[in-house]
Amino acid sequence: MSGSIYDQGLDKNAANHTALSPISFLKRAATVYPDKVAVVHGERRITYANFHRRVSQFASALVKRGIGKGDTVSLFAPNVPAMLEAHYAVPLIGAVLNSINTRLDAPTVRFILEHGESKLVISDRDLNPVMKEALAAMDAPPPVVDIDDALADGGELIGAVEYEQFLAEGDADFAWEAVDDEWRAIALNYTSGTTGNPKGVVYHHRGAYLNALGNVIDFGLSPQAVYLWTLPMFHCNGWCYTWAVTAVGGTHVCLRKVDPALIFPMIRDHGVTHMCGAPIVLTMLINAPKDVICDFPQTVECATGGAAPPSAVIAGMERMGFHVTHLYGMTECYGPSTICAWQDAWDALDLEGRAGKAARQGVNMVTLEGQRIVDPETMADTPADGETIGELVLRGNTVMRGYLKNPDATDAAFQGGWLHTGDLGVMHPDGYIEIKDRSKDIIITGGENVSSLEIEEVLYKHPDVMEAAVVAAPHEKWGETPSAYVTLKPDSEGQVAAQTIIDYCRDHMAHFKAPTKVTFGPLPKTATGKIQKFALRDREKGPAA
Ligand code: ADP
Numbered sequence: 001m002s003g004s005i006y007d008q009g010l011d012k013n014a015a016n017h018t019a020l021s022p023i024s025f026l027k028r029a030a031t032v033y034p035d036k037v038a039v040v041h042g043e044r045r046i047t048y049a050n051f052h053r054r055v056s057q058f059a060s061a062l063v064k065r066g067i068g069k070g071d072t073v074s075l076f077a078p079n080v081p082a083m084l085e086a087h088y089a090v091p092l093i094g095a096v097l098n099s100i101n102t103r104l105d106a107p108t109v110r111f112i113l114e115h116g117e118s119k120l121v122i123s124d125r126d127l128n129p130v131m132k133e134a135l136a137a138m139d140a141p142p143p144v145v146d147i148d149d150a151l152a153d154g155g156e157l158i159g160a161v162e163y164e165q166f167l168a169e170g171d172a173d174f175a176w177e178a179v180d181d182e183w184r185a186i187a188l189n190y191t192s193g194t195t196g197n198p199k200g201v202v203y204h205h206r207g208a209y210l211n212a213l214g215n216v217i218d219f220g221l222s223p224q225a226v227y228l229w230t231l232p233m234f235h236c237n238g239w240c241y242t243w244a245v246t247a248v249g250g251t252h253v254c255l256r257k258v259d260p261a262l263i264f265p266m267i268r269d270h271g272v273t274h275m276c277g278a279p280i281v282l283t284m285l286i287n288a289p290k291d292v293i294c295d296f297p298q299t300v301e302c303a304t305g306g307a308a309p310p311s312a313v314i315a316g317m318e319r320m321g322f323h324v325t326h327l328y329g330m331t332e333c334y335g336p337s338t339i340c341a342w343q344d345a346w347d348a349l350d351l352e353g354r355a356g357k358a359a360r361q362g363v364n365m366v367t368l369e370g371q372r373i374v375d376p377e378t379m380a381d382t383p384a385d386g387e388t389i390g391e392l393v394l395r396g397n398t399v400m401r402g403y404l405k406n407p408d409a410t411d412a413a414f415q416g417g418w419l420h421t422g423d424l425g426v427m428h429p430d431g432y433i434e435i436k437d438r439s440k441d442i443i444i445t446g447g448e449n450v451s452s453l454e455i456e457e458v459l460y461k462h463p464d465v466m467e468a469a470v471v472a473a474p475h476e477k478w479g480e481t482p483s484a485y486v487t488l489k490p491d492s493e494g495q496v497a498a499q500t501i502i503d504y505c506r507d508h509m510a511h512f513k514a515p516t517k518v519t520f521g522p523l524p525k526t527a528t529g530k531i532q533k534f535a536l537r538d539r540e541k542g543p544a545a
Contacts, residue, residue: 019182021205022212022243026052026088027176033223033249039081040270041254042151046081048249054081057170058089064169065120065143069094072116072188074142076100076109076131077124078256079229079238082147082163086122087233087242091186091205092176095119098188099234103526106133108198112190116200116404118142122163125155132158151256182206187237188404191331192526200404201331203237211334211398212243214367218339219303219325221274225250228266230258231276235306239276239327239335250274258529260288268296275302279309280467280529282324286316287466287489296321303327305336307530308435308453310460311355318351328361328435332400332419337368338433359457360434361425369396372418373427379416384427389436389449392425393418441533443472445480450513452533455482458508462501464492467523469531470515473540484515485536487522496520 029038030052039046046054067073073090075097077083083099090097098116100109102124109130113121123131124147135141135158144159145166161169186205190198215221227245229252231238245252253270255262258281266272282304285293302317305327314324326340340362346354364371373382373390382390399419402410413420424442425435436442436451443450452470459468466489473483484505488496498518505514524532 019179019184019205020209021091021179021182021186022209022240022247023088023092023176023179023205024209025212025243025247026055029246029249036249037251038246038249039084039252039254041081044081051085051246053172054167055085055088055092056174056176057167057172058085059092059170059176060172060174061166061170062089062093062095062120063174067093067095067119070185071095071119072098074098074100074113074116074118074121075123075234076102076121076127077147077234078102078126079233079254080124080147080149080151080256081254082122082124082149083233084242084252084254087237088246091179091184094179094184096185096188096202097237098190099237101190101192101234102127102232104130106130106137109134110137111197112200113142114138115197116188116190120145121159122147123159124149124152125157126152128155128158132156149256179205182209183401185401189234189236189331199406199409202401202404203334204401207334207398207400208237208240208243210367211240211336211365212247214365214398215240215244215336216247217367218336218341218365219244219274219301221245221248221250223249224273226253226271226273227251228253228263228270228272228275229255230263230281231278236329236331236335239303239305239329241276258284260285261292264288264292264294264296267300268294271298272296272300273298275300276327277302277304278306278529279304279313280307280525280531282309282313282317283467286313286320293320299323301325303336305329308361308456309359310457311352311359312457312460314358315351315355318355324358326358326360326362327365328433330421330423332413332421333368333394333396334398334400337365337394337396337398338362338371339365340432360428360432362432364394364396365398367396367398368394370394371433373425373433374418376420379418382427384429384431386426386428386434389424389426389442391439392421392423392433392435394421395419438533441471443470443480443482445472445475445482445512446478448512450482452482455484455505455509455513455515458505459484459486459501461508462504464488464496465501466490467531469523469533469536471533471536471540473517475516481517482513482515483517483519483536483540485519485521485523488520493520 034049475481
């Protein structure tokens, strides 16, 4: 007889195999911690039992409106309870959650609604002016449910029904059917589309489940976790923390906008243990006016990523009582994929030495199968010498299914059996990766590759610099030359000359890498707080002919 003894009578069945889905985290949390506060929003408290009940009503109300498997439901809202509830109610009925970046303009929102074939829009009153304009331009606009949040600043109501009324239409005893297929789409998240139209990244239940649990393990969430929502939930489903915090039965603390004057007292008053944010959020906290910064007794775990955090920013946060964990990821891989896992030996380093280690993007999260730095043509690994630049590629169960209705882009992204990130980096001898640039951001001066991040790292160490970005400027002799854009700290504005900054860089790095131009002023940002280097590059090219 052929085959192994393990090939017979040991088949998959309903008892030993179920589809992985993060929906089950809420089911469990509501059973285990029914009276625990699941969600804090202003004065509101929603227990896990209530969270579960509201999600049941939400799902039932969706079904009553004819929404079902494979339908797209779009959310356009800040971090409010409805956003969290949508993360469970929409996929519970097999529909797909499309959270739209709240800083997008009406034409892009319209593009997303049309491309994603949205069947229903749930939109916050503050954002409705944009949504209204987007819908007005559509031939067949989907119906709208308004979120009339008590903490909204203004806006208007544009839908036929308000969210709480909509929930009331639903049945609190709605039966939660088990998810039948873990490969089913759970979310549709559009990339920022810095060139051309945004691409619709499709996540599946399995990947969301795994990345959420990866976060729990790698960021150390426990049932005592009090998670402050400084990261937008629309960004990669809040890097999957929308599901991770519920997995441990922790408390979600909602936050409509990133404002240090709100954040510091919330950390103190709610006993916040964990939060995430792009480095810009950290910079805002470090540079907050003295009178809004308040003391808190706990050490707050703060994960940052989405852009490289300069080591000076990490050090600044640690001084204020945060412990910073550095993550790397992209929309295509459910947010966080690599983590700068801490090594005990680094404890012995001084603050700057520790921050320098933590500024690297690190190693694969426990739930990501692999990460490599390769020559993108041959797919051969670059030497682990900390110097040879190659492309970061990723593989595993937390990589997207692909781009919606875009097989060419999907094929290109998956060439050679790995997800091509378009990020350039090096592999260090200890197996930790360090990103040097996005392929398109690298500066080639006199034939040498110069990492803009390396120059920014030096700029951020200058005591008067609050934010900095370096891009390539065309140069007659060298081809390109580094050009720095700098926002000074409020007290230093108008006090520092461009040449002082250039000299500082020349004193701290090889001269050919130092910027030759410095422009002061505010920096253009994306909705997730990333500096828009393409806009700065356009400025360097001058007005189009
Ligand atoms: P967008 O493409 O709109 O910026 P993504 O979240 O998909 O949104 O961005 C992913 C990109 O952000 C990565 O490809 C990389 O260039 C950058 N990025 C993310 N995390 C880090 C990090 N820790 N260090 C450096 N760059 C990062």
